[in-house]
Amino acid sequence: xxxxxxxxxxxxxxxxxxxxxxxxxxxxxxxxxxxxxxxxxxxxxxxxxxxxxxxxxxxxxxxxxxxxxxxxxxxxxxxxxxxxxxxxxxxxxxxxxxxxxxxxxxxxxxxxxxxxxxxxxxxxxxxxxxxxxxxxxxxxxxxxxxxxxxxxxxxxxxxxxxxxxxxxxxxxxxxxxxxxxxxxxxxxxxxxxxxxxxxxxxxxxxxxxxxxxxxxxxxxxxxxxxxxxxxxxxxxxxxxxxxxxxxxxxxxxxxxxxxxxxxxxxxxxxxxxxxxxxxxxxxxxxxxxxxxxxxxxxxxxxxxxxxxxxxxxxxxxxxxxxxxxxxxxxxxxxxxxxxxxxxxxxxxxxxxxxxxxxxxxxxxxxxxxxxxxxxxxxxxxxxxxxxxxxxxxxxxxxxxxxxxxxxxxxxxxxxxxxxxxxxxxxxxxxxxxxxxxxxxxxxxxxxxxxxxxxxxxxxxxxxxxxxxxxxxxxxxxxxxxxxxxxxxxxxxxxxxxxxxxxxxxxxxxxxxxxxxxxxxxxxxxxxxxxxxxxxxxxxxxxxxxxxxxxxxxxxxxxxxxxxxxxxxxxxxxxxxxxxxxxxxxxxxxxxxxxxxxxxxxxxxxxxxxxxxxxxxxxxxxxxxxxxxxxxxxxxxxxxxxxxxxxxxxxxxxxxxxxxxxxxxxxx
Numbered sequence: 007x008x009x010x011x012x013x014x015x016x017x018x019x020x021x022x023x024x025x026x027x028x029x030x031x032x033x034x035x036x037x038x039x040x041x042x043x044x045x046x047x048x049x050x051x052x053x054x055x056x057x058x059x060x061x062x063x064x065x066x067x068x069x070x071x072x073x074x075x076x077x078x079x080x081x082x083x084x085x086x087x088x089x090x091x092x093x094x095x096x097x098x099x100x101x102x103x104x105x106x107x108x109x110x111x112x113x114x115x116x117x118x119x120x121x122x123x124x125x126x127x128x129x130x131x132x133x134x135x136x137x138x139x140x141x142x143x144x145x146x147x148x149x150x151x152x153x154x155x156x157x158x159x160x161x162x163x164x165x166x167x168x169x170x171x172x173x174x175x176x177x178x179x180x181x182x183x184x185x186x187x188x189x190x191x192x193x194x195x196x197x198x199x200x201x202x203x204x205x206x207x208x209x210x211x212x213x214x215x216x217x218x219x220x221x222x223x224x225x226x227x228x229x230x231x232x233x234x235x236x237x238x239x240x241x242x243x244x245x246x247x248x249x250x251x252x253x254x255x256x257x258x259x260x261x262x263x264x265x266x267x268x269x270x271x272x273x274x275x276x277x278x279x280x281x282x283x284x285x286x287x288x289x290x291x292x293x294x295x296x297x298x299x300x301x302x303x304x305x306x307x308x309x310x311x312x313x314x315x316x317x318x319x320x321x322x323x324x325x326x327x328x329x330x331x332x333x334x335x336x337x338x339x340x341x342x343x344x345x346x347x348x349x350x351x352x353x354x355x356x357x358x359x360x361x362x363x364x365x366x367x368x369x370x371x372x373x374x375x376x377x378x379x380x381x382x383x384x385x386x387x388x389x390x391x392x393x394x395x396x397x398x399x400x401x402x403x404x405x406x407x408x409x410x411x412x413x414x415x416x417x418x419x420x421x422x423x424x425x426x427x428x429x430x431x432x433x434x435x436x437x438x439x440x441x442x443x444x445x446x447x448x449x450x451x452x453x454x455x456x457x458x459x460x461x462x463x464x465x466x467x468x469x470x471x472x473x474x475x476x477x478x479x480x481x482x483x484x485x486x487x488x489x490x491x492x493x494x495x496x497x498x499x500x501x502x503x504x505x506x507x508x509x510x511x512x513x514x515x516x517x518x519x520x521x522x523x524x525x526x527x528x529x530x531x532x533x534x535x536x537x538x539x540x541x542x543x544x545x546x547x548x549x550x551x552x553x554x555x556x557x558x559x560x561x562x563x564x565x566x567x568x569x570x571x572x573x574x575x576x577x578x579x580x581x582x583x584x585x586x587x588x589x590x591x592x593x594x595x596x597x598x599x600x601x602x603x604x605x606x607x608x609x610x611x612x613x614x615x616x617x618x619x620x621x622x623x624x625x626x627x628x629x630x631x632x633x634x635x636x637x638x639x640x641x642x643x644x645x646x647x648x649x650x651x652x653x654x655x656x657x658x659x660x661x662x663x664x665x666x667x668x669x670x671x672x673x
Contacts, residue, residue: 020463021661024456025654026052029395030382031375037083040369044077045385047395052654061088078129084111089126120185120193134212139184141204146177165226165573170616170646182206196240205259210266214238218258229277231256259320270321270329272313278494280577281447281484284313286321286331288346304344307351309480314339315448317363332362334478336421337451341365361453377454380405404462411514414506422471422511425462437526437672440512441470444533449478464665467522469515473507489580500593501541526672532556544598552671554607557617557646560625562590570615599628605635607667611644
């Protein structure tokens with residue numbers, strides 16, 4: 007890293023400029039009286055090869071740790087609780103984490119309330135001020151042996167026992183803990199046992215919490231998630247834990263109304279498909295934490311997903327009759343006011359080409375963290391921008407243009423974006439990079455996307471869009487590519503309507519923008535986008551000079567046998583791979599590997615459990631045996647999230663590989 011900028015290759019300079027020192031704002035929490043805002047500023051550091059995060063209040067940092075987060079105000083506004091991680095040697099998901107309390111309105115020292123061996127998050131301060139609830143993983147005794155040579159073997163009995171980015175979870179389940187806010191005593195485990203729990207939300211009288219959990223015996227096959235009432239003395243009163251829902255949907259991210267009469271949540275009553283718009287629901291509860299009647303879909307008047315890629319968050323109650331929640335909408339993510347009884351359609355409170363990442367509200371004041379394509383997330387109070395941590399980088403970023411192109415069958419239009427290269431000259435033509443997102447149920451849009459910025463800065467025209475199968479649109483749009491034998495909403499299956507739409511996006515850009523060089527087109531995609539990359543290489547390779555297939559799904563059969571979410575792909579494809587393996591085999595791009603003639607770049611992480619590295623290995627072996635042109639890079643110590651949250655050094659190296667490779671192929 008001592009090499010001067012002048013001596014570094016251009017692509018290295020670009021990657022380092024967009025990663026090193028990049029800062030963003032998240033987790034805004036407004037004080038009880040609505041006058042002050044605590045939030046987290048995260049910054050990437052190549053020198054440390056990690057990200058740092060610190061707590062700020064209003065306009066200045068107030069914590070000094072390198073990994074501080076989860077700011078939470080005491081009910082009287084006198085103190086701020088937060089989490090920290092002082093030992094980062096074992097990665098962001100492991101190692102000792104600590105809970106701290108900082109005085110705000112009076113002199114005093116920050117105190118450590120407790121230390122937990124395996125993470126600490128989801129802070130919730132009881133309304134009476136006496137207790138702080140939080141989540142932490144409870145480790146099996148095997149973890150006390152540092153050497154795996156001494157650890158007892160694992161007996162695996164359930165699906166989803168190992169998750170991408172978390173490793174094994176069944177023997178270190180996430181539980182709800184509580185500790186006295188005055189610093190006395192030790193943390194009490196309110197939910198011991200094998201099951202996973204999260205999102206604690208207190209009742210107004212502090213008698214208990216509403217949480218989300220999968221505590222029923224068949225959760226790993228039916229995939230249901232429920233809301234539960236957990237009494238504050240559950241560590242000695244497990245019989246007091248009661249289920250509020252009926253194991254027939256996904257009910258997550260609870261928030262209790264100010265009067266304690268209702269619980270809002272984000273969820274769905276349909277378990278047969280992952281591709282669906284999650285809604286805001288409200289369920290009435292009694293004083294003793296029992297569900298009084300069936301729930302209401304409060305956001306039913308807007309057919310958009312309220313479980314957002316930009317940051318899943320529980321709704322926030324403004325009053326006993328209205329809530330705040332965010333939803334995706336055609337590339338944007340906006341904040342909405344939702345009537346708790348569902349009597350009116352949700353009302354948009356933000357507008358323009360922005361993405362709201364997180365939000366909070368107190369005493370009529372609304373705070374948000376929001377980004378744009380040419381700016382990393384900043385803090386906003388109302389519509390006033392209050393921080394400037396990303397302004398220096400923003401001065402170097404490029405904007406993009408949104409356009410629409412018809413679907414191939416003419417039934418609708420596709421939202422698309424194009425970014426001109428740096429130092430653009432309208433009299434010239436430029437190589438084009440077509441991007442396809444993962445998911446497939448997610449969206450590109452108006453948020454800071456470093457991939458696009460890097461590609462444009464390196465001299466490429468960047469083209470991307472949201473084909474059918476993605477989010478941000480109506481339900482039918484997202485479910486259009488479910489498998490043809492799907493029980494709930496049969497569609498075309500992967501590799502059909504979505505391929506038509508991706509090619510329509512490319513053609514729309516080539517036909518509308520003369521500066522796009524038709525003879526120099528490349529394509530890149532990751533995860534489901536990697537599936538699309540391999541599919542296009544096999545079936546439409548003549549249109550591209552090079553294709554990068556990253557963390558891809560190439561063989562749906564082996565994916566369903568080996569992924570961390572194996573057995574869940576029936577929600578995309580219909581029958582299970584045991585019931586009908588041909589559904590998976592026929593929609594796998596590797597079946598057509600012999601037709602691939604375009605040069606391919608494969609990038610995969612060694613610890614990717616979502617799309618295990620065997621997906622890349624199968625494709626690489628086949629291409630090598632067939633004598634095809636292929637380059638394969640494997641990143642040690644990284645998982646499925648390499649491009650988003652991998653180590654800064656690895657992210658720079660990945661960017662160098664991609665930009666150099668396409669510069670050569672599209673020259």
